[in-house]
Amino acid sequence: xxxxxxxxxxxxxxxxxxxxxxxxxxxxxxxxxxxxxxxxxxxxxxxxxxxxxxxxxxxxxxxxxxxxxxxxxxxxxxxxxxxxxxxxxxxxxxxxxxxxxxxxxxxxxxxxxxxxxxxxxxxxxxxxxxxxxxxxxxxxxxxxxxxxxxxxxxxxxxxxxxxxxxxxxxxxxxxxxxxxxxxxxxxxxxxxxxxxxxxxxxxxxxxxxxxxxxxxxxxxxxxxxxxxxxxxxxxxxxxxxxxxxxxxxxxxxxxxxxxxxxxxxxxxxxxxxxxxxxxxxxxxxxxxxxxxxxxxxxxxxxxxxxxxxxxxxxxxxxxxxxxxxxxxxxxxxxxxxxxxxxxxxxxxxxxxxxxxxxxxxxxxxxxxxxxxxxxxxxxxxxxxxxxxxxxxxxxxxxxxxxxxxxxxxxxxxxxxxxxxxxxxxxxxxxxxxxxxxxxxxxxxxxxxxxxxxx
Amino acid sequence: xxxxxxxxxxxxxxxxxxxxxxxxxxxxxxxxxxxxxxxxxxxxxxxxxxxxxxxxxxxxxxxxxxxxxxxxxxxxxxxxxxxxxxxxxxxxxxxxxxxxxxxxxxxxxxxxxxxxxxxxxxxxxxxxxxxxxxxxxxxxxxxxxxxxxxxxxxxxxxxxxxxxxxxxxxxxxxxxxxxxxxxxxxxxxxxxxxxxxxxxxxxxxxxxxxxxxxxxxxxxxxxxxxxxxxxxxxxxxxxxxxxxxxxxxxxx
Numbered sequence: 001x002x003x004x005x006x007x008x009x010x011x012x013x014x015x016x017x018x019x020x021x022x023x024x025x026x027x028x029x030x031x032x033x034x035x036x037x038x039x040x041x042x043x044x045x046x047x048x049x050x051x052x053x054x055x056x057x058x059x060x061x062x063x064x065x066x067x068x069x070x071x072x073x074x075x076x077x078x079x080x081x082x083x084x085x086x087x088x089x090x091x092x093x094x095x096x097x098x099x100x101x102x103x104x105x106x107x108x109x110x111x112x113x114x115x116x117x118x119x120x121x122x123x124x125x126x127x128x129x130x131x132x133x134x135x136x137x138x139x140x141x142x143x144x145x146x147x148x149x150x151x152x153x154x155x156x157x158x159x160x161x162x163x164x165x166x167x168x169x170x171x172x173x174x175x176x177x178x179x180x181x182x183x184x185x186x187x188x189x190x191x192x193x194x195x196x197x198x199x200x201x202x203x204x205x206x207x208x209x210x211x212x213x214x215x216x217x218x219x220x221x222x223x224x225x226x227x228x229x230x231x232x233x234x235x236x237x238x239x240x241x242x243x244x245x246x247x248x249x250x251x252x253x254x255x256x257x258x259x260x261x262x263x264x265x266x267x268x269x270x271x272x273x274x275x276x277x278x279x280x281x282x283x284x285x286x287x288x289x290x291x292x293x294x295x296x297x298x299x300x301x302x303x304x305x306x307x308x309x310x311x312x313x314x315x316x317x318x319x320x321x322x323x324x325x326x327x328x329x330x331x332x333x334x335x336x337x338x339x340x341x342x343x344x345x346x347x348x349x350x351x352x353x354x355x356x357x358x359x360x361x362x363x364x365x366x367x368x369x370x371x372x373x374x375x376x377x378x379x380x381x382x383x384x385x386x387x388x389x390x391x392x393x394x395x396x397x398x399x400x401x402x403x404x405x406x407x408x409x410x411x412x413x414x415x416x417x418x419x420x421x422x423x424x425x426x427x428x429x430x431x432x433x434x435x436x437x438x439x440x441x442x443x444x445x446x447x448x449x450x451x452x453x454x
Numbered sequence: 455x456x457x458x459x460x461x462x463x464x465x466x467x468x469x470x471x472x473x474x475x476x477x478x479x480x481x482x483x484x485x486x487x488x489x490x491x492x493x494x495x496x497x498x499x500x501x502x503x504x505x506x507x508x509x510x511x512x513x514x515x516x517x518x519x520x521x522x523x524x525x526x527x528x529x530x531x532x533x534x535x536x537x538x539x540x541x542x543x544x545x546x547x548x549x550x551x552x553x554x555x556x557x558x559x560x561x562x563x564x565x566x567x568x569x570x571x572x573x574x575x576x577x578x579x580x581x582x583x584x585x586x587x588x589x590x591x592x593x594x595x596x597x598x599x600x601x602x603x604x605x606x607x608x609x610x611x612x613x614x615x616x617x618x619x620x621x622x623x624x625x626x627x628x629x630x631x632x633x634x635x636x637x638x639x640x641x642x643x644x645x646x647x648x649x650x651x652x653x654x655x656x657x658x659x660x661x662x663x664x665x666x667x668x669x670x671x672x673x674x675x676x677x678x679x680x681x682x683x684x685x686x687x688x689x690x691x692x693x694x695x696x697x698x699x700x701x702x703x704x705x706x
Contacts, residue, residue, distance in 0.1 A: 377605040379649045382479025402683040409679045
């Protein structure tokens with residue numbers, strides 16, 4: 001075989017890049033969902049040494065103004081003590097949240113719901129969702145008996161073996177960063193294996209999503225939630241019976257497998273458990289996707305012993321999830337920052353922006369990058385119905401603005417191109433500006449906004 | 455040759471199974487490029503269970519994952535409609551998994567050989583590693599003069615038989631994985647591993663397919679945004695290669 005050029009090749013057919021450190025599985029007993037554990041387990045000498053090194057690295061990072069040091073601390077600890085995650089999980093009730101979209105939001109919602117009962121909760125609220133981020137989160141709240149941790153889908157299997165969670169939430173599985181993640185089907189198979197291996201774990205699964213429903217189908221303890229799905233293109237074929245999935249007009253679907261009815265559903269904003277109304281979802285966060293995240297969080301919280309009214313009440317005050325959905329006064333405008341990572345979340349964001357555009361005059365800034373964290377390719381732009389933005393004042397920016405501009409041109413959407421995202425916002429003609437950004441662009445803008453406030 | 459009293463028909467073949475990678479954008483590009491030339495179009499999505507019309511002017515197949523690709527191949531083999539369409543000399547663009555299906559065999563789940571449609575003299579076997587990254591091709595043959603740019607993401611290695619020609623010679627990237635070529639060009643059937651989508655990044659190829667289907671040359675259409683994108687993508691590939699060469703020299 002002749003190879004020319006410098007194409008990036010990744011090992012096939014597995015999906016995840018090798019973790020930054022080995023993560024050793026946990027051998028101590030798991031805590032099941034209804035229990036709250038009694039206390040902290042003893043730490044090995046090796047771990048204690050690793051923690052000192054991690055703390056030193058974190059201090060150096062802060063002293064050199066390189067950052068808060070949590071990530072480097074976590075990474076060093078894991079390198080020196082591969083069973084750090086297992087040790088730090090022992091004696092705690094661990095809840096893992098995974099899926100393509102909604103992890104950070106649902107994790108935050110669930111952490112708030114559990115906190116409303118007075119329990120201290122460890123969580124990685126800033127979305128650091130790889131093993132080192134989880135170590136950092138557990139270290140940051142040593143007295144918390146419960147941890148709600150978002151985890152990247154590719155890492156769930158190793159982290160589940162390491163933490164032996166009491167509960168796992170499976171939100172949805174759609175295409176995302178195909179060049180990094182590989183085929184969605186392979187992810188589903190790996191999640192299914194992880195669920196089947198976690199025999200003491202309660203799985204809270206979105207059964208309206210074909211792939212998460214399949215991944216959870218053999219779980220011993222399962223809470224089925226009908227959280228809806230906006231994107232069905234990756235799940236036309238059932239991964240278990242291999243027949244075509246048949247869909248009606250609503251979220252329900254069928255294939256050759258026995259149908260799994262949800263226990264929890266939403267009718268508009270009304271929460272139903274076994275068909276009986278148990279409360280209303282009232283959110284300051286926009287969009288259908290966030291109501292679905294709320295349903296998953298409430299169902300999970302309830303299975304952990306939180307009464308439904310407390311859980312629902314705790315969600316009402318949320319306005320900003322780690323920069324997402326929040327409003328910041330910046331560059332002379334009221335800027336509403338939205339994160340859009342893949343076709344499914346872009347559709348949700350477009351729906352939010354077009355609904356807002358109908359209510360008030362605003363501009364839309366679309367910021368597209370294609371760094372490693374975003375996925376190196378931008379073909380996904382053509383799975384997004386940007387045609388919906390016709391008639392809106394649109395600015396294209398980011399390192400892949402040229403790709404976006406071709407998409408917008410063919411979509412019949414008039415737009416300006418401004419290279420620097422700060423200028424893109426500054427030159428908008430309306431006071432309100434909605435900014436939809438891919439992951440690395442989102443983080444960069446959030447950083448600029450935070451810098452200017454200090 | 456199409457009639458002048460009916461709309462130009464763009465047929466998407468099984469987009470519910472074969473459109474993993476934004477390849478639906480190829481239909482958008484063709485439709486819009488005709489509309490701007492004053493040619494009315496109709497876009498027909500043929501989902502599984504629907505009969506493939508034989509009156510299409512151009513047929514598009516996109517990329518897809520293993521299980522979906524196998525179902526698509528089975529459906530198309532059963533209905534024989536695509537075979538009839540190709541025999542009539544209709545224009546077909548097949549990307550990635552779509553191209554693999556047109557050959558004699560392709561690699562299915564776990565690498566086992568699956569029967570293709572046998573419409574083109576090519577066969578696909580599983581590679582050892584995934585080919586992922588930017589691709590640049592120099593077109594072979596005389597129909598195209600501009601380099602082709604796209605992004606590939608596939609495991610399969612496709613070997614062409616003697617009776618078909620490639621789309622282009624690989625300048626950057628992997629392509630078919632054998633003989634330094636990508637894709638296939640056979641009469642009015644074009645196959646390639648390029649996503650992007652391929653027609654969004656390569657207007658010359660888009661217009662070539664349209665001129666075949668229309669039966670006449672089309673008025674020139676230049677989109678500034680496309681020219682800028684091509685410049686960016688081709689330059690990005692060059693810059694990356696220069697950085698890697700520089701690093702290599704420093705290490706030695």
